[in-house]
Amino acid sequence: MSTLAADTVVGNAGVNLGIFLAFVAVTLVIVYRASRNNRTAADYYAAGRSFTGPQNGIAISGDYLSAASFLGIAGAIALNGYDGFLFSIGFLVAWLVALLLVAELLRNTGRFTMADVLSFRMRQRPVRTAAAITTLAVSFFYLVAQMAGAGGLVALLLGVESKAGQSLTIAVVGAVMIFYVLVGGMKGTTWVQIIKAALLISGAFIMTAWVLGKYGFNLSSLLGDAVAKGGPTGKALIEPGKQYGLTGTTKLDFVSLSLALVLGTAGLPHVLMRFYTVPTAKEARRSVVWAIWLIGIFYLFTLVLGYGAAALVGPEKIAAAPGKGNSAAPLLAYELGGTLLLGIIAAIAFATILAVVAGLTITASASFAHDVYANVIHAGEETAEGSEVRVARITAVIIGIISILGGILALGQNIAFLVALAFAVAASANLPTIIYSLYWRRFNTRGALWSMYGGLISAVTLIVFSPVVSGKAPAPGTTESLSMIKDTSVDFHWFPLDNPGIVSIPLAFLLGWLATVTSPDHNEAKYAEMEVRALSGVGAEKAVVH
Amino acid sequence: MSSSLGGNTHTGHDPADESAFARIQQSEQFQTLRRRHRAIVFPLTAIFLAWYFAYVLLADYAHGFMSQRISGNITVGLVMGLLQFASTFVITTIYVRYANKNLDPLAEEIRHDLEGDAR
Numbered sequence: 024m025s026t027l028a029a030d031t032v033v034g035n036a037g038v039n040l041g042i043f044l045a046f047v048a049v050t051l052v053i054v055y056r057a058s059r060n061n062r063t064a065a066d067y068y069a070a071g072r073s074f075t076g077p078q079n080g081i082a083i084s085g086d087y088l089s090a091a092s093f094l095g096i097a098g099a100i101a102l103n104g105y106d107g108f109l110f111s112i113g114f115l116v117a118w119l120v121a122l123l124l125v126a127e128l129l130r131n132t133g134r135f136t137m138a139d140v141l142s143f144r145m146r147q148r149p150v151r152t153a154a155a156i157t158t159l160a161v162s163f164f165y166l167v168a169q170m171a172g173a174g175g176l177v178a179l180l181l182g183v184e185s186k187a188g189q190s191l192t193i194a195v196v197g198a199v200m201i202f203y204v205l206v207g208g209m210k211g212t213t214w215v216q217i218i219k220a221a222l223l224i225s226g227a228f229i230m231t232a233w234v235l236g237k238y239g240f241n242l243s244s245l246l247g248d249a250v251a252k253g254g255p256t257g258k259a260l261i262e263p264g265k266q267y268g269l270t271g272t273t274k275l276d277f278v279s280l281s282l283a284l285v286l287g288t289a290g291l292p293h294v295l296m297r298f299y300t301v302p303t304a305k306e307a308r309r310s311v312v313w314a315i316w317l318i319g320i321f322y323l324f325t326l327v328l329g330y331g332a333a334a335l336v337g338p339e340k341i342a343a344a345p346g347k348g349n350s351a352a353p354l355l356a357y358e359l360g361g362t363l364l365l366g367i368i369a370a371i372a373f374a375t376i377l378a379v380v381a382g383l384t385i386t387a388s389a390s391f392a393h394d395v396y397a398n399v400i401h402a403g404e405e406t407a408e409g410s411e412v413r414v415a416r417i418t419a420v421i422i423g424i425i426s427i428l429g430g431i432l433a434l435g436q437n438i439a440f441l442v443a444l445a446f447a448v449a450a451s452a453n454l455p456t457i458i459y460s461l462y463w464r465r466f467n468t469r470g471a472l473w474s475m476y477g478g479l480i481s482a483v484t485l486i487v488f489s490p491v492v493s494g495k496a497p498a499p500g501t502t503e504s505l506s507m508i509k510d511t512s513v514d515f516h517w518f519p520l521d522n523p524g525i526v527s528i529p530l531a532f533l534l535g536w537l538a539t540v541t542s543p544d545h546n547e548a549k550y551a552e553m554e555v556r557a558l559s560g561v562g563a564e565k566a567v568v569h
Numbered sequence: 570m571s572s573s574l575g576g577n578t579h580t581g582h583d584p585a586d587e588s589a590f591a592r593i594q595q596s597e598q599f600q601t602l603r604r605r606h607r608a609i610v611f612p613l614t615a616i617f618l619a620w621y622f623a624y625v626l627l628a629d630y631a632h633g634f635m636s637q638r639i640s641g642n643i644t645v646g647l648v649m650g651l652l653q654f655a656s657t658f659v660i661t662t663i664y665v666r667y668a669n670k671n672l673d674p675l676a677e678e679i680r681h682d683l684e685g686d687a688r
Binding site: 108116120244250261267312548558 | 622626628632650
């Protein structure tokens with residue numbers, strides 16, 4: 024490492040690394056012990072459906088509170104103030120869609136994957152294929168974002184500035200994650216998420232209490248200090264519009280983002296799959312309740328942490344650090360508790376990435392093995408359960424390797440953009456079909472296909488031709504475009520918004536409706552079965568007894 | 570591990586099962602469950618979506634209003650944002666209480682009737 028790199032590292036790289044390795048060691052032991060009962064597909068994909076509601080709720084919060092939530096939102100609040108806070112509100116309120124409309128009915132009708140529910144009363148092959156494609160697409164974007172985040176984090180915490188060093192870190196993170204998933208299956212992955220959630224929420228709580236304590240538990244004086252530290256633009260920190268209020272286009276973009284956030288969560292396959300790890304729909308409901316409280320309380324902490332970083336570290340120092348906004352929370356930890364607290368928070372941030380990528384990988388591999396391999400390629404004929412799980416394990420390795428490569432390619436890209444992309448695709452490609460399937464008697468195969476493919480294709484196309492990929496003006500003082508393509512001479516964007524949700528989500532709903540009403544296809548008997556199962560829990564998959 | 574009514578991922582079904590489902594679906598008991606479920610989830614969804622988008626639009630287009638100071642540095646926007654957290658917790662609690670009291674016992678009865686027969 025050059026001396027420059029050594030100067031920019033915060034705290035002590037050895038301490039940061041040591042605490043992280045301790046986390047990996049402890050979780051590896053737990054994953055290994057949890058793996059002893061991994062025999063059937065229900066064990067591997069759904070942890071034998073044996074977790075309690077509260078356990079699953081904690082695991083859901085561990086799955087959901089990704090590095091983008093922790094580092095990203097705290098940083099967004101520190102730099103953009105109120106507009107950063109708006110993100111966390113969308114991420115939380117979205118859980119009501121899952122609680123009220125989706126979780127219990129999904130638990131009652133499916134076995135392992137989102138496609139189980141969507142294809143329930145439809146023609147199996149085409150609908151399962153479509154649902155598997157959207158699952159893989161959403162999981163891939165989400166995975167790459169997390170992996171790229173891991174690379175960015177080491178730049179800050181271990182002083183690894185070189186591209187090769189960061190790539191190596193991504194590969195190591197990927198390898199550990201593959202091990203968790205291969206050996207531990209859903210049970211091991213769930214325990215990793217539970218431990219990580221407990222660490223993350225306690226860490227954030229300690230920092231929050233510390234920051235508030237410095238201001239005599241007076242939020243107003245904390246905000247006042249953040250405003251004062253911000254200089255001439257400081258006042259804007261506590262008012263809306265600093266990031267999205269600039270022009271009519273950015274305001275509309277904010278509406279689009281808000282729509283994608285609130286409707287995206289209940290369409291994220293890795294979130295949906297977690298509802299299969301509990302024995303009953305009632306436990307699925309309890310898990311969402313636990314998740315809502317934990318996630319809500321955590322986002323309240325990030326509000327204090329974001330403004331705390333603005334007040335105690337200062338926006339200039341944050342913007343100048345490697346990783347910019349993402350470094351707000353670690354810098355705040357260093358300011359408060361020095362090397363040790365920074366080491367703990369840094370390790371938690373790594374653990375966060377590790378747990379989230381493990382959850383995503385098991386979801387994507389389950390979808391491939393269960394939907395594509397067992398039900399499309401083998402067309403639902405009885406395959407030995409062992410062979411399906413073997414395919415899932417092989418797929419997990421392949422997906423792990425692809426996401427390592429994707430993460431290396433995406434190094435230095437904006438993580439928040441990739442996560443917002445995953446939410447927009449989930450809200451467009453998955454949610455309309457989930458809602459129609461569960462609540463609309465008339466809905467049929469063609470409606471499901473048009474809605475899923477229409478939502479997926481429109482969302483991805485609009486993103487490709489949006490300013491996030493090409494054509495943004497360079498940041499002040501630099502010559503590189505703020506788009507993915509840094510060269511300012513390349514500009515093929517024609518869609519004005521960063522987020523496609525405001526177009527692609529209504530479009531997917533419209534296509535689902537239009538394709539359904541123009542096709543006579545309808546399976547009344549299967550609808551009766553699905554409705555009765557969904558609401559009453561008749562014939563729902565039971566917990567595995569060992 | 571597969572249910573008494575056959576795995577739902579496979580298309581081949583015992584016709585008796587399917588007519589049993591249609592019969593249950595038409596039963597008064599099930600219709601009550603369905604009505605009660607929709608009577609809570611649809612209104613609550615409408616309420617939280619309306620309140621969320623009202624908040625988003627205010628934050629997006631009514632900067633003056635949201636920037637008003639209530640006391641010290643606490644703005645209207647901050648209080649309304651915190652109220653979004655509060656309303657999410659309240660709606661969660663309302664739904665869970667309702668479901669425990671009005672949905673679960675009925676679902677339990679139906680499950681008992683149908684699975685009791687099938688076994």
